[in-house]
Amino acid sequence: MPIQDIDTPALIIDLDSFEHNLNLMSKSVASLGVAHRPHAKTHKSPVIARKQIAVGAVGQCCQKVSEAEILVAGGVDDVLVSNQVVGQQKLERLAGLARHAKIGVCVDNLENIGAINAASSKFGSQIDVLVEIDIGAGRCGVVPGAPAVKLAEAIESMSHLKFSGLQAYQGRAQHIRGFSERKVAIEKASEYVLKTIKLLGGAGIDCPRVTGGGTGTYQFEAGTGVWDEIQAGSYCFMDVDYGLNLTEDGNYFDTFQNSLFVLATVMSIPNKERAVLDAGHKASAIDSGLPKVMDLPDVEFVSASDEHGTLTLGRNAPKLSLGQKIRLIPGHCDPTVNLHDWYVGVRNNIVESIWPVAARGAAF
């Protein structure tokens, strides 16, 4: 089936670009000497997870127990929940899951460590526990240094938990546009990590792993020699927001190709300056900016409502026709994927695959 016959709005993967990205990252992390544990919060798909693992990834990260359940059910046997899991219901699911796969989780709270151990004990499973330190993101995580050591000691004292290292993700650095500013942010973050590792060593605790890093910064984390494992996920799809980062030579970051698109239909052309697409908030997430129109010069996506995307047609815009299908690059890939139930994989404009977004809505 040609791409033009796909009903819209639809989430499209350009398979050539997608595979290019997977292979490029595989080579990149190999040359940098770090492990790669891609973040499944981007793709939400065991199909894609297995493809990443096939080219060298050591497993997957995710943020929620429900995502981990879907990954394990889909054939992934090493999953790190790179996030805190709080509440008995969730912890019992996590502990049960740890009987079926290697499961890790992050902590930033003493009480939570006891609760995880109680759940693991109940299920007779073992959970790898990493201490999350806040290296500048200002979200979760303990202050680097002594507070992290205290948590590591608590983990070590538990019957069913294993201290497995540090979760150190500088989320705020991912979209710092300037190359050197982004690099400096990670170098600063690395000092916090090193300080913590040193204090852990002083307390007789080995730090088996430092994990973190995203598509915007993974080369810097790897370059510091402090991180063992990087978690970049968006590289497989890219989006408008990551495309605005700058590389060392001042160009836009296009090392990885845009492989993810929302296909939309022109459903109204009220006048020469305006056309309306059938794709709005329900088809493309706008938390990090509006989507961008592919291939059509002087056509700009200027506003979204729930079901509509409004385009302005400039002087040099081609004439659009009712029913014409247009590709949009999402502003932010992860939450855009979460709006769709399946990916339509396309190669040379022919539909090749349908992959469920199996962990769509898996927020619990």
Added chain:
Amino acid sequence: MPIQDIDTPALIIDLDSFEHNLNLMSKSVASLGVAHRPHAKTHKSPVIARKQIAVGAVGQCCQKVSEAEILVAGGVDDVLVSNQVVGQQKLERLAGLARHAKIGVCVDNLENIGAINAASSKFGSQIDVLVEIDIGAGRCGVVPGAPAVKLAEAIESMSHLKFSGLQAYQGRAQHIRGFSERKVAIEKASEYVLKTIKLLGGAGIDCPRVTGGGTGTYQFEAGTGVWDEIQAGSYCFMDVDYGLNLTEDGNYFDTFQNSLFVLATVMSIPNKERAVLDAGHKASAIDSGLPKVMDLPDVEFVSASDEHGTLTLGRNAPKLSLGQKIRLIPGHCDPTVNLHDWYVGVRNNIVESIWPVAARGAAF
């Protein structure tokens, strides 16, 4: 089950407030002398649609064929797609559906009218067609007046279509904060509608219905005497954005109660000034602003990422505990509902019902 046992993030309906809103709107439209066709793009649920119809609504609106299919399958027998439907695949589904329920659709394009008729002919069904006029929203719709008459004439000339009136929705007016400014916007819009009705009359075409209006303005549309039917949908849930509108006496618009909440768990308390919830972009849509924390003074939801919501805790904030569950009022109800698979209905803090968000993701 008490509300505190619901795993999070979860979409909660306070059933008392929800029923209050349904009954209040039922009385309001009756006293205003207009029909009510609530917009299902808010709730995406045949269960709720049937409850609205039970208290007097004449049917439902929706924006997409896939929503209409789900409404009809769920027992709603009168559905207006208050939007353009473009493309043979969608039109054939619409025409097929018209064999099972009374179906209406909007047009703003001559070519589209022929395509709708071709689909209806193929299925031997009849579709009610309304002409959408742009009364200030600047999205879809033809210019009021002569262009609308031309389309109405074309509809009348078709074998399987029936001209059924004007779709006239001033989307931009819904969230104008000031009462009188909002009223003026609708009064101005009403002139465009009247002008079009007059021209239709001059061409010998009766306009059987004018439909439009939302939760922010429906009283004004009804007050002009020009609209026969109002489409307000958000009134059943309300959200932060609608709550910022002002009433005639300058107070915040709280005629309808907040009945929709995202229940979230405190998953991290890094310090005295900050706590983190397990609900971010995947649990509450932020296109019209951030969610608002219920019941907790001096606690503010200040930022969202995909899976996290960050709270700042002011001086007068109560002490939060890990695992504590907190209700959020969504910034914008419609796209928030679209992130969830079910509603948990709660009365007096006890879970009473689970209703599927049956048209979640129905964007095609």
